[in-house]
Amino acid sequence: MKFYGFWRSIASFRVRTALAYKGIKPDEVIDIDLLQGKQRDEAYRKVNPQMLIPALFEDDKSPMLFQSMAIMEYLEETRPQPPLLPKDAFGRARVRGLSQIVVSDAHPMSVPRVRGYLTKDLGLSEERMLTWVRHWQSEALSALETHLSRDKTTGKYCHGDAVTIADICLAGQVVGSGFFKTDMKPYPTVMRIFDACMVLDAFAKSHPLKQPGAPEKV
């Protein structure tokens, strides 16, 4: 198995955590330095024409797996133990819904290409760009907090007492929000679950700042 990722990429963090949680160790981990724009190099374009990470390959002959949610679902289908989705359909729908709040509503608003458009194409100051990022992060965190604090199905983790894809997405959201210094005080349930996740080995060792090439802090 070959994994293309980068320490700073929150979507890579998601897949790295899912792999670690399921005890899968890729044979090869290849860094695509987003800060240097390496995702736009010809070499990586041949791997993923959308120039996005993460990308995962089972072997040299297998098709590219792309988009973090699709990759995590694939890992769940091909390596069901330990599970990252509950067994019942309502539970699975809730876990996927919570995940999509992060993956579709919040994260796309703060990825490098969008921050670049805001500052370069629209000429926003760094401060106004950061206000944008924090606004959308707060909206998603607030949605998560409401869901998690009002639903009886919330447990030690987002859904009951077992880790799911929703916890992986939540952890990525909290770490990403930390990169942009978004105020986390209004989200105590989110932070309680984040803390519960980060004591687990699969999450702790997958943390962006624990990866080769990462700085001590951002």
Place this chain on the structure above:
Amino acid sequence: MKFYGFWRSIASFRVRTALAYKGIKPDEVIDIDLLQGKQRDEAYRKVNPQMLIPALFEDDKSPMLFQSMAIMEYLEETRPQPPLLPKDAFGRARVRGLSQIVVSDAHPMSVPRVRGYLTKDLGLSEERMLTWVRHWQSEALSALETHLSRDKTTGKYCHGDAVTIADICLAGQVVGSGFFKTDMKPYPTVMRIFDACMVLDAFAKSHPLKQPGAPEKV
């Protein structure tokens, strides 16, 4: 079954098409007029605190199903026939990956709340806001076109000759791009598949402009 949606909402179009494709007819269809901001009314806030549509309920006692991708996966799990995902894990991953290009990379950039932030909070002109929307739509359409035109697994539809969730997402993307008059000429494979979808009853009758309250064109 109770379905909250709106004619103009592309995420509602996705779920409406999935329901129609599987031959499911909700007992109650409730319009939440996004153009009038009805999603922010107290009544709907009680249904979905995130104030987003679509939302689906099996019955009065069942939990809210939210986020279009999560709802479509739920329908697939609870009503597997006719299928909206292929049987093999690589195929399912490709269909989900193509879907997420639309759902995560493109669609969030053009939803009402984001267009509102651009024009009201950032003070962009209507024209610059539309340039933003078309830019992100073109990026996603270009990614879809590359995937679909280079992969041998593309058939009459996105993945082989059977309709999948990816086709539903593609159709929503094309209709949404039409709302903003994005140039579709560079995406012949996307348009070929869109045309193949729109002759199917489930897609045709679910089209946003065919819903009660919709104008003849936008």
